[in-house]
Amino acid sequence: MLRKLLLIGFLTTLLDMGGQTAWAEVTEVELRIDGLSCPFCVFNIEKPLKKLGAAGSLQTNYKEGVVRMGVKPGQSVDLAQFRQAVADTGFTLRAIRLTAIGTVAQWEDHPVLETRGTGQQFLLFKEESKTTLTPEHTIGDPALERRLAGWQSSRTLVKVSGTVHEHQGLPPAMEIETILEVKP
Amino acid sequence: MRRNAILILGLAFLLHGGPAFSAINTDIALNPAKGQTILRTQYSRTRKGDDPTDQNRSMTVDAVKLVVVHGITESTAGFLAVPYLDKDLRTVSGGQRVSREASGIGDLKLFLKARLWRKDAPGATTRFALLGGLKLPTGEDDESDAQGRLPPAVRLGSGSWDPLAGIVFTRQTQWYEISQDLVYQVNTGHDDLQFGDFFQHNTGAWVRVWPAESAEWSTPRALHAVLELNGVWQTKHRSGGTIKDSGGYTLFLSPGVQYVTSRWLLEASVQVPIVESLNGNELGTDYNVVVGARTTF
The missing domain is CATH 3.30.70.100 (Alpha-Beta Plaits)
Structure with a gap:
């Protein structure tokens, strides 16, 4: 399900880069x-x-x-x-x-960055996930997936930088370039 | 004349903003963004002489031109060019030195430019546009002095509504620009005189000679060495029949320099005729000197 959604998202990104407000x-x-x-x-x-x-x-x-x-x-x-x-x-x-601060959450079983205050969500992924995406490894980087899961359970605040792609009908997606734990 | 010229230049300099690119001796390559206004002002002095007759004629034209360009949409711009002219024709008549002069607002030009094609790349852009417009009869065309009605060359305007059309191509990077424009103006005539149609072609190029490295996180500045070829071809005037001492072709080689910041552009150029094929006893151009500035807001 998620794989299809992301695939649709990438295709719509190519076809329609405008319109959606994030x-x-x-x-x-x-x-x-x-x-x-x-x-x-x-x-x-x-x-x-x-x-x-x-x-x-x-x-x-x-x-x-x-x-x-x-x-x-x-x-x-x-x-x-x-x-x-x-x-x-x-x-x-x-x-x-973008560089955004928030907590890691789930959207349709996929990790998202839920930004502090506004609750805006960004689907998180790595560039390689376009080719290695599987239902078990939606990020494409097992080590990063484990870190994200840990941050999600501990509600740790993280700061993420990456390129944003907008999708029709999906939250915008962010290709993670850097992700750091933010000390309270 | 001098006071008015200073006033127009002063108005231009009082307005804040950034300059715009394009060659020095043509206006139509200017490219404003939507809602942006570019103000350009230029002072020029044109000296004509080499009289083939025994009248020993010479002519000096001082001009201050104000050009306002406004981005109507992201791809369409409106242009208004307002010239203020001071013309002085000196000749020998009956053994006496005679000066025939006129000064004031010349004919305004109003036109639209629509960009049809654009290709951007990192640090570079290539654009192609069409333009169309009108020259308005705002300049005095029937002024007289003690010698009678001023000759056509001294008049400030043609008295006619003249359509014009053209094309513009520009390719610009952070290191160089090349531009080409072609403009044809149909002169419709007024009273008993129809000035010859104009065809102008301008090929412009600049290269950045300073700095060697582009600015990164600081305000960019650049010094450009400019070289242009500006051609003007005109058909013969008509008044009943064709006037033999009119029309022809002149090609100018125009070296120049531009200093550009993110807010201003200062420029200067000298036009020297390298090809001159004029009809009859017309005065040839010795030189044309241009200095100017551009700003945007």
Whole structure:
């Protein structure tokens, strides 16, 4: 069941990257943007992002085409707003990478990050899971699965960073790049 | 003239924002985002001479141009170009040195640019767009002096509503840009005079000469070395029949420089004619010097 859901999710991600709103408590957002080819492109892309209510600090890595936005404490983040803001500037949004804090929970037998405060869920997986996904090993990394199960049972607060993919009818999924236990 | 020119330049500089890219001697490659406004101002001095007649004519045109570009949608932009002109034609008539002058607002240009295609990559973008618009008869076209009605070359406007259309291609990376635009303007005529149609082609390129490494987490700045080829071809004017001392083709080689930050762009260019094929006893262009700035908000 879960395997099918994830498969549908990946397919719909490819077909439809817009539309769904993902409300979450997130501490940092990184937008990887194609087309930033001149110094004033930095101004062009930062201007609409600064207008977003959640925007705190804002930095742009011109060389790499990355905009890093700190999120104001207690503010929710609407991923659709980022997509729209970048589309309006005439650039291309390649990827969204989030850093979020929350606890590990379950959604349809699959580990999710349930963010602190808002309860927004992110399906957690590793890139390799696209090929090694099994009903027993939905993350694709047995060691990580054991750690997640431990954190889930102990309600430990964790901080996860990773690229986000939006799905139709499913919670957004996050490819785990780093996951750390947060000391209270 | 000088006071008005300074006023227009001052208005442009008072507004804050970031500059926009494109070549120096063409406006239509400017690309604003949706809701963004780009303000560009340029001062230019054009000197014409090499009179093939014994009238020893020479002409100086000082111009301040203000261009406002607004992003209507993510792929459509509206352009308004307002020139302020000061023209001075000097000639010898009856052994006397005569100056024929006009100054004021010239003909406005209003046009839309629609981007049809875009391909972005990390640090690079390639775009293709169409444009269409109108030149409005806002410049004085029937001014006279003690010698009579001013000759066509000195008039500030043509008096006619003239449609124009063109295409624009740009390829820009953090290291270089190439751009090509082609614009044709149909001159419809007014009263007893129809100026010849215009065809302009502009090929622009810049390379970043500084810094050697792109900025990462700091405000980017860059110095560009610019080289353009700007061609202007015009058919002969008509007044009853064709006017033989009109029309022709000039191709300018235009080296220049741009300094760009995330908020401003300063630029300068010199246009030197390398091909000049004019009809009859027309004055040739000696040079055209352009300095300008761009900002956005």
